[in-house]
Amino acid sequence: xxxxxxxxxxxxxxxxxxxxxxxxxxxxxxxxxxxxxxxxxxxxxxxxxxxxxxxxxxxxxxxxxxxxxxxxxxxxxxxxxxxxxxxxxxxxxxxxxxxxxxxxxxxxxxxxxxxxxxxxxxxxxxxxxxxxxxxxxxxxxxxxxxxxxxxxxxxxxxxxxxxxxxxxxxxxxxxxxxxxxxxxxxxxxxxxxxxxxxxxxxxxxxxxxxxxxxxxxxxxxxxxxxxxxxxxxxxxxxxxxxxxxxxxxxxxxxxx
Amino acid sequence: xxxxxxxxxxxxxxxxxxxxxxxxxxxxxxxxxxxxxxxxxxxxxxxxxxxxxxxxxxxxxxxxxxxxxxxxxxxxxxxxxxxxxxxxxxxxxxxxxxxxxxxxxxxxxxxxxxxxxxxxxxxxxxxxxxxxxxxxxxxxxxxxxxxxxxxxxxxxxxxxxxxxxxxxxxxxxxxxxxxxxxxxxxxxxxxxxxxxxxxxxxxxxxxxxxxxxxxxxxxxxxxxxxxxxxxxxxxxxxxxxxxxxxxxxxxxxxxxxxxxxxxxxxxxxxxxxxxxxxxxxxxxxxxxxxxxxxxxxxxxxxxxxxxxxxxxxxxxxxxxxxxxxxxxxxxxxxxxxxxxxxxxxxxxxxxxxxxxxxxxxxxxxxxxxxxxxxxxxxxxxxxxxxxxxxxxxxxxxxxxxxxxxxxxxxxxxxxxxxxxxx
Numbered sequence: 140x141x142x143x144x145x146x147x148x149x150x151x152x153x154x155x156x157x158x159x160x161x162x163x164x165x166x167x168x169x170x171x172x173x174x175x176x177x178x179x180x181x182x183x184x185x186x187x188x189x190x191x192x193x194x195x196x197x198x199x200x201x202x203x204x205x206x207x208x209x210x211x212x213x214x215x216x217x218x219x220x221x222x223x224x225x226x227x228x229x230x231x232x233x234x235x236x237x238x239x240x241x242x243x244x245x246x247x248x249x250x251x252x253x254x255x256x257x258x259x260x261x262x263x264x265x266x267x268x269x270x271x272x273x274x275x276x277x278x279x280x281x282x283x284x285x286x287x288x289x290x291x292x293x294x295x296x297x298x299x300x301x302x303x304x305x306x307x308x309x310x311x312x313x314x315x316x317x318x319x320x321x322x323x324x325x326x327x328x329x330x331x332x333x334x335x336x337x338x339x340x341x342x343x344x345x346x347x348x349x350x351x352x353x354x355x356x357x358x359x360x361x362x363x364x365x366x367x368x369x370x371x372x373x374x375x376x377x378x379x380x381x382x383x384x385x386x387x388x389x390x391x392x393x394x395x
Numbered sequence: 396x397x398x399x400x401x402x403x404x405x406x407x408x409x410x411x412x413x414x415x416x417x418x419x420x421x422x423x424x425x426x427x428x429x430x431x432x433x434x435x436x437x438x439x440x441x442x443x444x445x446x447x448x449x450x451x452x453x454x455x456x457x458x459x460x461x462x463x464x465x466x467x468x469x470x471x472x473x474x475x476x477x478x479x480x481x482x483x484x485x486x487x488x489x490x491x492x493x494x495x496x497x498x499x500x501x502x503x504x505x506x507x508x509x510x511x512x513x514x515x516x517x518x519x520x521x522x523x524x525x526x527x528x529x530x531x532x533x534x535x536x537x538x539x540x541x542x543x544x545x546x547x548x549x550x551x552x553x554x555x556x557x558x559x560x561x562x563x564x565x566x567x568x569x570x571x572x573x574x575x576x577x578x579x580x581x582x583x584x585x586x587x588x589x590x591x592x593x594x595x596x597x598x599x600x601x602x603x604x605x606x607x608x609x610x611x612x613x614x615x616x617x618x619x620x621x622x623x624x625x626x627x628x629x630x631x632x633x634x635x636x637x638x639x640x641x642x643x644x645x646x647x648x649x650x651x652x653x654x655x656x657x658x659x660x661x662x663x664x665x666x667x668x669x670x671x672x673x674x675x676x677x678x679x680x681x682x683x684x685x686x687x688x689x690x691x692x693x694x695x696x697x698x699x700x701x702x703x704x705x706x707x708x709x710x711x712x713x714x715x716x717x718x719x720x721x722x723x724x725x726x727x728x729x730x731x732x733x734x735x736x737x738x739x740x741x742x743x744x745x746x747x748x749x750x751x752x753x754x755x756x757x758x759x760x761x762x763x764x765x766x767x768x769x770x771x772x773x774x775x776x777x778x779x780x781x782x783x784x785x786x787x788x789x790x791x792x793x794x795x796x797x798x799x800x801x802x803x804x805x806x807x808x809x810x811x812x813x814x815x816x817x
Contacts, residue, residue, distance in 0.1 A: 195769050223771035235766035239784025245770075248780065253771035288784075305770065 473547020
């Protein structure tokens, strides 16, 4: 009964997931074409972050039904590292600290691990450092962050910038950004958006999870979806975000 | 342990060639040992390290098989003193300086050296130190004159390796004169389980003297008992590092006396244990004078069914005002079967001091692992990176880059082994 979905970058069909027996996602459908930017909005507890984590391979959730395909390939059985090598990226809402692991070492290891998994050669050390340097400049990051331990002692805004630095360096095909705007002041938001927008291309897609419409003024989406109670209850263009900003999520309920 | 059997295998018993003071010291130590006996499970200091399996073996002294040392030598060292099964191997050693940097035994005719030796050898009341003195074979003697800075590395290599219940009884002496400085690397190697290395190291730092002292245990077998006494005078600095890559059974004691103002010591230790290995680190830092500084950081990575003990005591005497002391012990358990007993202790009799201590025991951070995997790093590699990062802090403390690089390589290999152990 499944139609050919290989032309989609990301295709989610009837996704159900639980955590400790409690249903979080209850039949979620989403299709993302190459080059598109989709925003997912919704009230607290709707399942936005859960969706992002399940897609990236977090194993503390139990997927009970549904299919997720990346470029036509089922990914739910793949390890997180395999999904990453196939071009999936999750920018964390709360980036994790890695004491003792320097930023540039971490990034180079990640780049090379992905390349190895794809059967490609390791990146040239000089090329890597050059790219890292220009990406940091774009994000207005102090070069000292290169040798600092990943996220250790970073402010909230610095951590988010560092996520976008990873995005720019890893150049995924399908980027999921989980509340990248939370905790950012307007200047930091502008810089983060600049980083994301610099990567927009016909071959790359974004799913941006956010609680606020504000981010979407900077990263302008092609589609906006409203997630309530583990289902997408409304989809539209960017005007839907403005509408939500004014009227809230009241009246938008899942049809379970 | 059968002391009579040990006596029979020791050349000093039954021939009268040694100076009388040493014969006397041996006899006295034996009497002491026989009256106090060895520690057992009810000895508080040995509570988590029952030496039973060492005491059950009939140890004898081994032969000097110089060829065993070849693989462990350090071409980068300026001076190298090599000992195999407790015997000095002059043909394997190089750069030694008569009377100054040499083996202990070569000094027995030297009146000045004898005075120093005699001073170091009358304090032993602890059983394994008494055993060490009674059956002392040889050891390194490193004496640096005042105002002398030794640029090159001094490497002391001790190999105990034999397949027949062989023990080495080693005593090292490092004495630095006023404002002298040196770097010493001590390597202990054993590759069979039938060996016991029992070593006592006496370190004396005169005013303003500085010593970087690195202990590196290689090979993953055998048993070792080690005791280091550090006596520090005014403004001296002791920078101690130890890297334990895992032996069958190890007990280490370090006792530092900061006896005059401005003395500073740092004790860093990394222990990597797998299988059924056991290691016990007991440290005492005794602040006996004002304005002394001590820093202590011990970290352990334990896998398999290994067991570890950390007991770190910091004493601050009443006179030792303005003491500045920090002490920490962190442990990473890679398996459910691994076990660590950790106990930092403070005993403070002065009122104007700054003392901090902390200890942690934990598993690898699962969130960190997931984060790395989501960036494409396979799980096994992510685990390796995180355990390496845990150990890295202690490697970075070694100032000598060549030494650091060599130890680092082996630490990383060992971590990979422990990880795959489980």
